[in-house]
Amino acid sequence: MVPEYGLWLPPDISTHGYQVDRLINVLHWFMALLFVGWGIFFTYCLFKFRARTGHRANYELPNAKISKWAEVAVAGFEVVLLFGLALPVWSQVKSDFPTDEDNPLRIRVIGEQFAWNFHYAGPDGIHGRTSPELMKADNLIGLDMSDPDAADDLVTNNWMHIPKNKKIVCDVSTKDVIHSFWIPVLRVKQDAIPGMSIPVWFEATEHGDKFQVACAQLCGNNHYTMKGDLTIYESEETFNEWYESMAGDGEDEEEEEE
Ligand SMILES: [Cu+2]
Structure with missing residues (x-):
């Protein structure tokens, strides 16, 4: 849709x-x-x-x-x-954040001039360590691949993926200036402040493709280009299928590099 x-x-x-x-x-x-x-x-x-x-x-x-x-x-x-x-x-x-019982999906959202990065923890549910020193063109959030928790992680650029009917918690941060994480169809808007990680949660009730993720804070000359897509999967299973296909791809690429 x-x-x-x-x-x-x-x-x-x-x-x-x-x-x-x-x-x-x-x-x-x-x-x-x-x-x-x-x-x-x-x-x-x-x-x-x-x-x-x-x-x-x-x-x-x-x-x-x-x-x-x-x-x-x-x-x-x-x-x-x-x-x-x-x-x-x-x-x-x-204030009323989902509890562990709700088993929310936690995604780190990292803004930068002029894109949104999404860091998924993978099956272990733990986000791997990140560091500004490791940031480069092919590692936009500086994920430390020597950290065992990072092995099953996945980072997407300007394309967010979530399942519907599941509570999603986003920890919103930024690499540079103040941005504002905005998903109009989900009525979510949260400022991204340098040096802070600010949680916000929501739950989608419809699935579909090509919903918009935007930046609602004038953050520089190309602010208007700071937008991404949002794909909402019909179920957690289809979301996991996508995840596995992507995480698999990532490993292959690394092996090729080695
Ligand atoms: Cu921005």
Whole structure:
């Protein structure tokens, strides 16, 4: 399935996305209402209090009670937006991380000017050691192949692969400047800060090809080219098949080099 991004929000295929969309929708309708409401009030005042025969233009309202209560109601509704709609989904995505029981798939996401690298731990579930000294053109994240934990690891460039209906935890970091890891259809956006590894989690509910991974932080001249593809597999089995085929390829290449 290649998603239609359309003119409004992109399709949502994540378990938590409906909460983000609800907040965005309520907020926009509310702002539209305020815009129209205050606009009418403003126009009314321009006519009502204009200078004309027998009247001096006056900026002081004879009775400001209605507008005062309107202000209080707006502030009250904003409290509801914040505590009723925004904070619950924020705490879910940023605090309630999947536990070991959920058996999440952990992927390291490493941004750089201008690409996203994805570091998979492989069957052992442990990411091999990485070091900036080992970074070069064919080892973009500096994976230390002498580390036994790195033997079954896999690194992809600008192509993320995940299974659907599985909790995914991404540890987001960057090699150079601040980037922002963004998957629009999964309603995931997390800044990548140099020197930090920041976790974020999500779960996809649809499978398909060619979803977009983007960078949401202006990070340099070629920021606009910093985008990757996302393939979501129908099941963990098909995801593992892909993994095995790729990890196998990697080993072959190394043997050829030796
Ligand atoms: Cu970037």
